[in-house]
Amino acid sequence: MKTAFCVLLSLVMTSNCSAGLIADSGFVTDVYYGHNGHGHGDVVAANNDHRFDIHSSRVQVFDDALEFTIVTNFAATPTALNARLGDLFFSVDGWDPNGTPADNYLFDNAATGTTWTHAITLNGTPNSNGSALPASGDGALYDLRGLDSTAYNSAILTSTEVWTSGGTIRDGQEVRLDTNGLTSLNDLTTTANWALGQVDVDGVMKDALMIVLNGDIFAKLGLSSSSSFDLAYHWAMTCGNDTVESELRYEAPLGDPGTVPEPATAAIFALGMLGAGLVRRRR
Numbered sequence: 295m296k297t298a299f300c301v302l303l304s305l306v307m308t309s310n311c312s313a314g315l316i317a318d319s320g321f322v323t324d325v326y327y328g329h330n331g332h333g334h335g336d337v338v339a340a341n342n343d344h345r346f347d348i349h350s351s352r353v354q355v356f357d358d359a360l361e362f363t364i365v366t367n368f369a370a371t372p373t374a375l376n377a378r379l380g381d382l383f384f385s386v387d388g389w390d391p392n393g394t395p396a397d398n399y400l401f402d403n404a405a406t407g408t409t410w411t412h413a414i415t416l417n418g419t420p421n422s423n424g425s426a427l428p429a430s431g432d433g434a435l436y437d438l439r440g441l442d443s444t445a446y447n448s449a450i451l452t453s454t455e456v457w458t459s460g461g462t463i464r465d466g467q468e469v470r471l472d473t474n475g476l477t478s479l480n481d482l483t484t485t486a487n488w489a490l491g492q493v494d495v496d497g498v499m500k501d502a503l504m505i506v507l508n509g510d511i512f513a514k515l516g517l518s519s520s521s522s523f524d525l526a527y528h529w530a531m532t533c534g535n536d537t538v539e540s541e542l543r544y545e546a547p548l549g550d551p552g553t554v555p556e557p558a559t560a561a562i563f564a565l566g567m568l569g570a571g572l573v574r575r576r577r
């Protein structure tokens with residue numbers, strides 16, 4: 295445990311301490327339901343079972359790193375009821391969900407709304423029970439833009455397809471990527487890492503899943519700080535019982551962008567993860 299956290303800690307710190315923060319969505323409250331047809335609202339769960347709750351999410355763009363943080367109780371019990379961590383989907387072509395915040399995007403699912411341009415697989419996370427879940431690992435970035443609709447639909451695995459343990463779940467949400475036949479964008483300049491830990495949200499430490507893309511990811515995705523862009527993302531555990539979609543809207547400055555601030559939040563998260571490691575080792 296200690297080694298895993300410290301390895302990721304060093305990766306995060308190495309990346310971000312020298313990086314400029316270009317855009318930060320802040321922690322955006324999860325208002326995405328997605329259609330489940332069961333009337334459970336945001337979380338499909340029995341009364342007072344909060345293990346799947348997703349509270350908020352954040353995306354940060356640095357000049358050489360991209361970070362997604364999902365604040366969710368599921369990070370504390372990532373094998374609850376046989377569910378597992380899902381992969382992360384994102385789009386550099388903006389967010390086009392089916393619905394509005396007012397209706398909680400109730401009728402959005404994998405078949406409607408945004409077509410994702412990329413996915414990050416979280417290596418080491420099994421589809422179902424029977425294997426232990428590590429607290430951190432590496433990952434791989436996949437570009438989905440070259441796929442025709444048939445290949446795209448077969449590559450995107452929904453909660454309905456992945457979940458095999460019975461019970462009531464949120465159907466039809468993207469949760470995993472079937473990488474058969476897909477070519478990873480991984481190379482020496484792009485490294486994905488993920489970790490379960492804690493993050494400071496307005497002064498309170500919260501359980502979270504953090505996914506980081508290092509290397510020259512910003513240029514690799516075709517984004518530029520001199521051009522406005524929308525970066526949308528989607529994540530759920532494999533049952534989809536709580537699912538989040540949100541976006542970062544970046545408005546390019548009209549003139550010289552000048553200097554960018556250092557990402558203090560990255561250091562705070564790293565400290566939080568270190569704290570989580572210390573707590574776990576004391577048990």
Ligand SMILES: [Ca+2]
Nearest residue numbers: 324336348536
């Ligand atoms: Ca939620």
Ligand SMILES: [Ca+2]
Nearest residue numbers: 403406407408
């Ligand atoms: Ca959708």
Ligand SMILES: [Ca+2]
Nearest residue numbers: 324326327537
């Ligand atoms: Ca939700």
